Structures are given as structure tokens and as C-alpha cells.
Amino acid sequence: MKLSTDKIGDVIVVTVLTKILDASNAEEFKIATAPILEKNNKVVFEMSQIKFMDSSGCGTLLSFLRQLKSSNGNLKLCRVQEEVRMLFELVRIDRIIEIFDTKEEAVKSF
Amino acid sequence: MEKNKPLVLIVDDNSTNIDLLVNTLKNDYRLGVAKNGQKALDYTEKHLPDLILLDIMMPGMNGYEVCGRLKTATRTKDIPVIFITAMTETAHKTRAFEAGALDYITKPFHTAEVKARVRTHLLLKKAREHEIYIASKIQRTLLLGQPPRDINGIQIAQLTIPSQKVDGDFIDFFKLNNQCFDLVVGDVMGKGIPAALLGAAIKSHFLRVLNELIRLTDKKEFPDPEKIISSVHSSMIDQLEDLETFVTLCYARFDMAKYLLSFVDCGHMRTIHFNADSNKCSLLRGMNMPLGFPEQEPFKQTLVSFKPGDFFVFYSDGLTEAKNQDGVLYGEKRLVDFVQKNAIIEPKELIKMVRKTVVAFSQSDIFDDDLTCVLVGIDKKSNSQALTDKAKLEIKNDLKELARVRAFVRNFCENIPDFPLDNNRISLIELAVTEVTANIIKHAYGKHTDKQIQINALLLDDKIVLQFYDWGKAFDPKSVPLPVFDGSKSGGFGLHIISHTVDEVVYSRDEKGRNHVCLTIYK
Known part of the structure; x- marks a missing residue:
């Protein structure tokens, strides 16, 4: 899975370059992200490419959040598509992970 | 015809007594011998003798206790027990009957008496069994x-x-x-x-x-x-x-x-x-x-x-x-x-x-x-409504097929005349079918990719029905713990998502071992 990263100060912005994040590629997403989470503890995911996500995708994001929090960091999201946002509301992730409209706001929030 | 002879169990700790009883009965019955109470219980449990001759005074478990135990178990309680003992006092006899014995023979005994009593009790037992046989036959055929x-x-x-x-x-x-x-x-x-x-x-x-x-x-x-x-x-x-x-x-x-x-x-x-x-x-x-x-x-x-x-x-x-x-x-x-x-x-x-x-x-x-x-x-509500459209998809049990399932459902939903579903509603349905399919792949079939899942999409008067069939493990939605929303768990959201994205979800399993998940979306 392709990810592009952009380091702004001590925050790393990860753009997820996939349209789908579901049970078929959640593991792949986890593996691709692992090296980034090892070196950084302030992470923003830029989600604008993702059109579809399922509970496996949510589970993966929540496991990233727990990992980052345990190293005194945090996970924020930005530019979440409406379809994905409906899912986040269903499983109440929007109350646990901060979501921003723009990359800049997300970076500034740390 | 050896097998048709009744089986009599002799329980005694004294070899001389055993030999005497064996010689008395060996021509007419199959015999089993146990030298103490525990062995008698084990033998009875295993071979279910037709009658038991039971000594009272034995080391370890005595005869009363053996008899008492036999009488408490459904399997053994109807086996007739005859006590054979040297103790002649009335109190002992009474106690034997209280323990559930049918008869009592005192030692020294006459072989003819032993033969006669054993024969009588076996005949009575046979008569009782015959009555039960007739009664159960009446029950099966008439009741x-x-x-x-x-x-x-x-x-x-x-x-x-x-x-x-x-x-x-x-x-x-x-x-x-x-x-x-x-x-x-x-x-x-x-x-x-x-x-x-x-x-x-x-x-x-x-x-x-x-x-x-x-x-x-x-x-x-x-x-x-x-x-x-x-x-x-x-x-x-x-x-x-x-x-x-x-x-x-x-x-x-x-x-x-x-x-x-x-x-x-x-x-x-x-x-x-x-x-x-x-x-x-x-x-x-x-x-x-x-x-x-x-x-x-x-x-x-x-x-x-x-x-x-x-x-x-x-x-x-x-x-x-x-x-x-x-x-x-x-x-x-x-x-x-x-x-x-x-x-x-x-x-x-x-x-x-x-x-x-x-x-x-x-x-x-x-x-x-x-x-x-x-x-x-x-029966759950019958599909008596007119079926106006129907589509079918068969997929392999592989997570890579999830995209095909979504495309199939989206295509079906987008092409229904006079049944406008906005994009968000279709996205939610896509989400539901992804969760249902992923559950089947991961849990019902344990990821074995040689298995098949069948999906039907039906359009009825006022609703869309999506049916999923698999032949995997049975699934009880009530066995799944409720989801936790505090971020501490990564899984457990699937069923919650399904039940909140469609109007109705029913899980069932038929007698052929086929699981059926049915999602309904109303107009």
C-alpha cells in the first residue's frame, strides 16, 4: 500500500493513497504504517483519498491511536470523506480521534 | 444361544461361597463375579446384569451400600437384588429390604432354593419388562x-x-x-x-x-x-x-x-x-x-x-x-x-x-x-409481495472479493426505477454487506478460500432484500459481546454497524446446516 509522508515540525502527515480500506487490506495498511509509527509519535493521517472504509479499517486506526498514546503521542485525522465520516459516527470514533477539515489545522492542534 | 441366557452377577468376598454359587447356577445362566462392592458397581455399570446375588458383609463397601447405590441410578435401579448372607437376624433382613433388595437367602443355603428364587425373580423381571415393552409400543403407535x-x-x-x-x-x-x-x-x-x-x-x-x-x-x-x-x-x-x-x-x-x-x-x-x-x-x-x-x-x-x-x-x-x-x-x-x-x-x-x-x-x-x-x-413474514427484480452473485471465500460484493450491491441499488436511494444510503448498504461478508469469510469459514458464498439481491414492492448463504460454522449473534466505544478495543464493531446501516437483519440456519443472513432495506 502506498503512503506518502510530509514532516512538518515534529508532526508527520501521512497521506493514505488508497481508495479502499477494508478487511482485504487492513493488514497491509498496518504493515506499511508500522515503520512510520516507530519513528514518530505525532501523526496526522490525510484521508481524502479513502472513499470506503469498514470496521477493520476503524480497528486499525484505533490500534495506531493506542500505540501512539502509549508513547505520549497522538493520532489526528484530516480531510475525511463523508462516507467514511458516517462510519466514524456509527462506531463513535469521532469522539475518540480528533478530526480536522484541513491538514494545517490538524498539525497546529498538537 | 449362550447370549440369550440371563446374566447373573455374584458378589461375595469368600471364594468358597463363590464356587458354590457358580456351580449351582452355571448351567442355566451366564455368570459374572465381583469380590467387593466397588467391583460389583463397576461390573454392573458395564454389563447391566439381569440379577445380582449380593453378600452383605464385605470389606470396604458393604452390601447395603452397594444396593443403595444401584437403586439411586436410573440405569441400574430396576435390576433385582437378592441378598445372600449368614446374618439371620430380622433387623438385618429388614435393613436389606429397606436398601431395595427384592429377596433374602440365608447361609448355609440349599442349592435348590437358590435356583428357585433366582428363577422366580428373573421371570418377574421379564414380565415387568414385557409390560414396559407393550406400554411403550402403545405409546409409540397410539399416543x-x-x-x-x-x-x-x-x-x-x-x-x-x-x-x-x-x-x-x-x-x-x-x-x-x-x-x-x-x-x-x-x-x-x-x-x-x-x-x-x-x-x-x-x-x-x-x-x-x-x-x-x-x-x-x-x-x-x-x-x-x-x-x-x-x-x-x-x-x-x-x-x-x-x-x-x-x-x-x-x-x-x-x-x-x-x-x-x-x-x-x-x-x-x-x-x-x-x-x-x-x-x-x-x-x-x-x-x-x-x-x-x-x-x-x-x-x-x-x-x-x-x-x-x-x-x-x-x-x-x-x-x-x-x-x-x-x-x-x-x-x-x-x-x-x-x-x-x-x-x-x-x-x-x-x-x-x-x-x-x-x-x-x-x-x-x-x-x-x-x-x-x-x-x-x-414463519417469518413470507415474501408474498411481487418480486420485481432479482440478481445473484457467487463469490469465493476470500477477502479480496469484498470489492466485488460492494460493486454488485451498488449496481443493484443504483438501477432500481422509482426507488431512489441517495449515495449515502447506498454507501451504508455497501458497509453492511462488507461487514456481513467479512464475518462469513473470517468466522464461518475460517478463511478457507475453497468455500463459496452466495448472495441474492431481491427487489420487492417496498423493500430491497439482500440474502447471504454460507455452509460454514453456525453463528449466534447473541454470543458476540457488545461493542466498546472507548477506543480500547479494535474489533467488535461489525454487528453494530450492520444493525445500524440497514432496517432489518435476521440470522438463521436451516436443517441442512446452511447459514442465512437476511438484510432488509425499506423504501
């Missing part, structure tokens, strides 16, 4: 009616386990027309042939009364259950009083045209009504006394309406009074809880599970009382 197969919208399953002492449980069904049938379940007080015969007589009374009443009334209206019971009661009360017995029963009419149950309960076990709407069980009890009680108020029927997906459980006390090894009863509450927990399962499967769970509870498949249970299930 248990077969359910009608062609009543619209209803499924009936029944379970009967005759006990060793047939006690006159009976069941019958009377089909009135394609939408209406009567069910009677009853239990005659008493055991053996008398109870079985009386049960059969009552069944024939019902048939006769039903026929007479139908002849007398307008063909369009069937006689009410309360009227049927009153007639049966008045025609049988004298016989029941003569026989000093009574009958508990429940007479129930299922009317599928009105979705109405009318029943007359006469002191029978409370019928369980599972209500699909509230997902709860209620217990139905009438107010009538058993048949055979002389001063009877007029019989009253009770009306209960039901809905698609509901079912009813009728049963005899043999089911709720099945005991475990500590003497604890299975009980109404356990039955209700079990039914409630497994309500999603089809009647034919559910009744098999009832049998399994009672056998597991009592740790035996032999019961003291007849055990009967009838399950009447009302």
Missing part, C-alpha cells in the same frame, strides 16, 4: 400423533423420549383446513399400561367429539376449543373417576388466517410463547382444572395473538422434571432461558438442541418420565 405438514406458514417439530416406565404422555393434531389446526398435548396421571391405554382412549374421545361437534355446527365455524374440552370431559368423567386418575392437558388451536391461538389449559405445564417483536418469552397458563376433577367450572379458553417469527413450546413435565445426578430438576426457568437464547434457530433444529441440552443436563439419555415436547413456529 403420538403426526403433525400436519401442509399448514401454510407454520413449522411443527416434536420430540418424544419414552421412559422405561411409560406414563401416558400423548400428543395429537387435528387439521381443520389449510390455515387452521388443533394440537392437544396431555399427560395421564399414573404409569405403565393403564396410563398408556387411558391416553389412547382420551385421544379417540377427542376425535369422536370433534367429529360430532363439526357435524352439528355450521361448516364455516369450527367448534371452540372450550366446547370440545367440555364435551370430552363430560363423556369421560365417569371413567376417570372409576380409575381414580386425572389428566392434565393443553388443547390449542392455531388459526393462521387470524394469527390467533385459542387454547384451553387444564393444569398442564405452562406453554412458552416466544415473541419475536420483543425478543422475549411469556408463559401461557389457563385457569382450568385437570380432566377428571368432578366439580368443574365451565372450561374457559384463552386467546393469544401471534406474529411472524413467534413460536410456541408445549411440553410434558418429563422435560422440566428431568433430574441431574444431584437430584436437581431441569426446571421451567432453564427451559425458558434456553429457548430464549436460541430463539433464532429453526424449530426442527431447536428441538434437537432441546434434547441435547436436557441429556447433557441429566448426564443420561434414560429418563424417569416420558419426555415430550412440541414446537410450533410461525
Whole structure:
């Protein structure tokens, strides 16, 4: 899975370059992200490419959040598509992970 | 013909006594020998002898104790035990009979006496067994009616386990027309042939009364259950009083045209009504006394309406009074809880599970009382609406297929004329089908990619129905823990998502072991 990263100060912005994040590629997403989470503890995911996500995708994001929090960091999201946002509301992730409209706001929030 | 000879177990710690008894009996019987109480119990458990000759004074467990233990186990309690002992005092003899012995021989004994007593008790045992055989044959052939197969919208399953002492449980069904049938379940007080015969007589009374009443009334209206019971009661009360017995029963009419149950309960076990709407069980009890009680108020029927997906459980006390090894009863509450927990399962499967769970509870498949249970299930809403479109997809059991499932459903939903679904609604449906399919792939089939999943999309008048079929492990949605929303868990959201993205979701499993998930989206 392709990810592009952009380091702004001590925050790393990860753009997820996939349209789908579901049970078929959640593991792949986890593996691709692992090296980034090892070196950084302030992470923003830029989600604008993702059109579809399922509970496996949510589970993966929540496991990233727990990992980052345990190293005194945090996970924020930005530019979440409406379809994905409906899912986040269903499983109440929007109350646990901060979501921003723009990359800049997300970076500034740390 | 060696095998047909009765098996006699000799229990004694003294070799001389054993030799003497063996020589006395070896020509007429197969023999087993045990030199102490524990060995006697082990042998009995394994070989079920036809008769036991039991010494009283033995090291370790004495004869009274051995006998007492045999008498407490359902499997061994009917084996005749004859004590053989040197102790001649009346107190010892009395104690032996209290422990459950049928007879008592004092040492030194005459071989002719031993032979005669053994022979007599084996003949008596054979006679008792023959009676039980006849009674259970009466029960199987005369007491248990077969359910009608062609009543619209209803499924009936029944379970009967005759006990060793047939006690006159009976069941019958009377089909009135394609939408209406009567069910009677009853239990005659008493055991053996008398109870079985009386049960059969009552069944024939019902048939006769039903026929007479139908002849007398307008063909369009069937006689009410309360009227049927009153007639049966008045025609049988004298016989029941003569026989000093009574009958508990429940007479129930299922009317599928009105979705109405009318029943007359006469002191029978409370019928369980599972209500699909509230997902709860209620217990139905009438107010009538058993048949055979002389001063009877007029019989009253009770009306209960039901809905698609509901079912009813009728049963005899043999089911709720099945005991475990500590003497604890299975009980109404356990039955209700079990039914409630497994309500999603089809009647034919559910009744098999009832049998399994009672056998597991009592740790035996032999019961003291007849055990009967009838399950009447009302079909979930039938697809009587016009089917206007249908599509089918078959996928491999592979997570890579999820995208195909979504494309199939999206394509179906986007191309329905006069049934506008906005993009968000379709996205939610895509989400639901992804979760359902991923659950089947991961849990039902354990990721074996050689398996198949079949998906149907149906368009009916006012709804879209999406059906998923797999042949994997059974799934009970109630076994899944509720989701935790505090971020501490990565999984457990699937079912929550499914139930919040479509209007209706039903999980079921048919008798062929096929799982079915049905999602409904209303207009």
C-alpha cells in the first residue's frame, strides 16, 4: 500500500493513497504504517483519498491511536470523506480521534 | 444361544461361597463375579446384569451400600437384588429390604432354593419388562400423533423420549383446513399400561367429539376449543373417576388466517410463547382444572395473538422434571432461558438442541418420565409481495472479493426505477454487506478460500432484500459481546454497524446446516 509522508515540525502527515480500506487490506495498511509509527509519535493521517472504509479499517486506526498514546503521542485525522465520516459516527470514533477539515489545522492542534 | 441366557452377577468376598454359587447356577445362566462392592458397581455399570446375588458383609463397601447405590441410578435401579448372607437376624433382613433388595437367602443355603428364587425373580423381571415393552409400543403407535405438514406458514417439530416406565404422555393434531389446526398435548396421571391405554382412549374421545361437534355446527365455524374440552370431559368423567386418575392437558388451536391461538389449559405445564417483536418469552397458563376433577367450572379458553417469527413450546413435565445426578430438576426457568437464547434457530433444529441440552443436563439419555415436547413456529413474514427484480452473485471465500460484493450491491441499488436511494444510503448498504461478508469469510469459514458464498439481491414492492448463504460454522449473534466505544478495543464493531446501516437483519440456519443472513432495506 502506498503512503506518502510530509514532516512538518515534529508532526508527520501521512497521506493514505488508497481508495479502499477494508478487511482485504487492513493488514497491509498496518504493515506499511508500522515503520512510520516507530519513528514518530505525532501523526496526522490525510484521508481524502479513502472513499470506503469498514470496521477493520476503524480497528486499525484505533490500534495506531493506542500505540501512539502509549508513547505520549497522538493520532489526528484530516480531510475525511463523508462516507467514511458516517462510519466514524456509527462506531463513535469521532469522539475518540480528533478530526480536522484541513491538514494545517490538524498539525497546529498538537 | 449362550447370549440369550440371563446374566447373573455374584458378589461375595469368600471364594468358597463363590464356587458354590457358580456351580449351582452355571448351567442355566451366564455368570459374572465381583469380590467387593466397588467391583460389583463397576461390573454392573458395564454389563447391566439381569440379577445380582449380593453378600452383605464385605470389606470396604458393604452390601447395603452397594444396593443403595444401584437403586439411586436410573440405569441400574430396576435390576433385582437378592441378598445372600449368614446374618439371620430380622433387623438385618429388614435393613436389606429397606436398601431395595427384592429377596433374602440365608447361609448355609440349599442349592435348590437358590435356583428357585433366582428363577422366580428373573421371570418377574421379564414380565415387568414385557409390560414396559407393550406400554411403550402403545405409546409409540397410539399416543403420538403426526403433525400436519401442509399448514401454510407454520413449522411443527416434536420430540418424544419414552421412559422405561411409560406414563401416558400423548400428543395429537387435528387439521381443520389449510390455515387452521388443533394440537392437544396431555399427560395421564399414573404409569405403565393403564396410563398408556387411558391416553389412547382420551385421544379417540377427542376425535369422536370433534367429529360430532363439526357435524352439528355450521361448516364455516369450527367448534371452540372450550366446547370440545367440555364435551370430552363430560363423556369421560365417569371413567376417570372409576380409575381414580386425572389428566392434565393443553388443547390449542392455531388459526393462521387470524394469527390467533385459542387454547384451553387444564393444569398442564405452562406453554412458552416466544415473541419475536420483543425478543422475549411469556408463559401461557389457563385457569382450568385437570380432566377428571368432578366439580368443574365451565372450561374457559384463552386467546393469544401471534406474529411472524413467534413460536410456541408445549411440553410434558418429563422435560422440566428431568433430574441431574444431584437430584436437581431441569426446571421451567432453564427451559425458558434456553429457548430464549436460541430463539433464532429453526424449530426442527431447536428441538434437537432441546434434547441435547436436557441429556447433557441429566448426564443420561434414560429418563424417569416420558419426555415430550412440541414446537410450533410461525414463519417469518413470507415474501408474498411481487418480486420485481432479482440478481445473484457467487463469490469465493476470500477477502479480496469484498470489492466485488460492494460493486454488485451498488449496481443493484443504483438501477432500481422509482426507488431512489441517495449515495449515502447506498454507501451504508455497501458497509453492511462488507461487514456481513467479512464475518462469513473470517468466522464461518475460517478463511478457507475453497468455500463459496452466495448472495441474492431481491427487489420487492417496498423493500430491497439482500440474502447471504454460507455452509460454514453456525453463528449466534447473541454470543458476540457488545461493542466498546472507548477506543480500547479494535474489533467488535461489525454487528453494530450492520444493525445500524440497514432496517432489518435476521440470522438463521436451516436443517441442512446452511447459514442465512437476511438484510432488509425499506423504501
